[in-house]
Amino acid sequence: MTIRRLSRVIKIDRYNAWVEIDGEEKYAHVRKRVLRDTGIYPGDYAWVSEVIRGREYAVEKIVPRKNILKRPTVANVSKAIYVHTFKQPEGYLFYLDLFLMNVIHEHIKPYIVVNKVDLLSDEELQYAKEVMKTYENLGYPVIWTSVEKKEGIEELKALLDKGTIVFAGMSGVGKSSLINTMYGLNLSVGAVSEKIGRGRHTTTYTKLIRVGEKTYVVDTPGFSLLEVPDDIExxxxxxxxxxxxxxxxxxxxxxxxxxxxxxxxxxxxxxxxxxxxxxxxxxxxxxxxxxxxxxxxxxxxxxxxx
Known part of the structure; x- marks a missing residue:
């Protein structure tokens, strides 16, 4: 009799996936019918069978999703964190607005993190606060952080106590650095290119990272382009x-x-x-x-x- 287990999809590797079984990551083949009928994304809950006991696994079926966030593509998201910077790099407010529309469309709780505040002069900080007041007045939580000075880190961590939490934003805004500082991890981080004023991609794929009994954080590749949802009218x-x-x-x-x-x-x-x-x-x-x-x-x- 084939044993099936309900597992969490941690990472996708072309036609295969890393899934979490009994607290351990296992490599599993994804059945063609799954790829055809539902696709598979990080964050999915999946029924996984043991093809060879303890050695080989296969993803048989995807559990219906609560939501799916596109670019970064993650399923069953609880909270979405958009990391914005006003300097090194200078972020685009359009990307923030489009991201907010995406998460609202999927009924996901959004948060805005303004990172690298230690780089801003008093005048620049005042301007940033005036801009962010627009979002605070709309009910979006805004948290001000600095990894260098450890500012706002505990406040942010306290808000993100449970669920599947996605960190998104342009390359170089400090997503991986924030996650490292909050949870004592060692994700790869990169600097901002002086020539183009944008960050280099250090995270090249989307992956769920368990940081608590009921908490996953999702480090995602930085983007230079966002898209509108396919199903919105x-x-x-x-x-x-x-x-x-x-x-x-x-x-x-x-x-x-x-x-x-x-x-x-x-x-x-x-x-x-x-x-x-x-x-x-x-x-x-x-x-x-x-x-x-x-x-x-x-x-x-x-x-x-x-």
């Missing part, structure tokens, strides 16, 4: 921007997309300074990207019918 984009969603009922026309429609309460709020301009610009960029994806899906459906 144009009318859903505003749900990732609470300050826009809460004003939609005030617009003159139902279905207003807040681009150039007359009587738009959202654009009026932007002009009055009630909605941050950079947030509205992020919304427009994401909206355009979603429109393009919708058109691409329509084109593919038409092509199939021919």
């Amino acid at each position: 144009v009318k859903e984009v505003s749900s990732g921007f609470p300050e826009i969603a809460e004003r939609e009922h005030l617009c003159a026309y139902p279905g207003c997309l807040h681009v150039d429609e007359p009587g738009c309460a959202v654009r009026e709020a932007v002009e009055k300074g009630e909605i941050a301009l950079h947030r509205y610009e992020s919304y427009l960029k994401i909206l355009e990207a979603v429109k393009e994806k919708e058109e691409e899906r329509k084109w593919r459906r038409r092509k199939k019918r021919r």
Whole structure:
């Protein structure tokens, strides 16, 4: 009789996976039907069989996912940490806004970490706090950290006591350094390139790391590009921007997309300074990207019918 065990997928290696069985990582082959029907991602819960007792394993089936975060791709996430820096490297607020929309879409609790605060002058720190006030006013927790000075580390660790916790952000913002400092690990870290002002990739794959009985942290490769979710529709984009969603009922026309429609309460709020301009610009960029994806899906459906 084949023994099947419920296991956690730790890391993917092409058509194979590392899974956690009885607290140990085991290498397992992924059945073709799994790759075809559901795919497999770090963070998945999977039924794994012992092909050769104690020596060879196979992933037979994936348990339905609670959620799935794309780029970085992780399943069954409890909390998502976006690590942002204002210096070395200078982060893009658009990436932060897109990440927040992604995690809200998947019903994941987001946190914002502003790292490397020790590098900021008093004037730069004041500017950073003004920018982040926008996010705090929207209800997003913002934690200020410095690995060098050990600032904010315990505060952050206290917030992340249980669950599967993803750290994401641009290359060089210090994700691995934060995880190392919080949990006494030795993940590879890298410096920021002076030539391009961005970090070099030191984490090259997504992996779950157990740091407690019920806690995993996920160190992910830094990115220079984020994508909108494949399954989001144009009318859903505003749900990732609470300050826009809460004003939609005030617009003159139902279905207003807040681009150039007359009587738009959202654009009026932007002009009055009630909605941050950079947030509205992020919304427009994401909206355009979603429109393009919708058109691409329509084109593919038409092509199939021919």
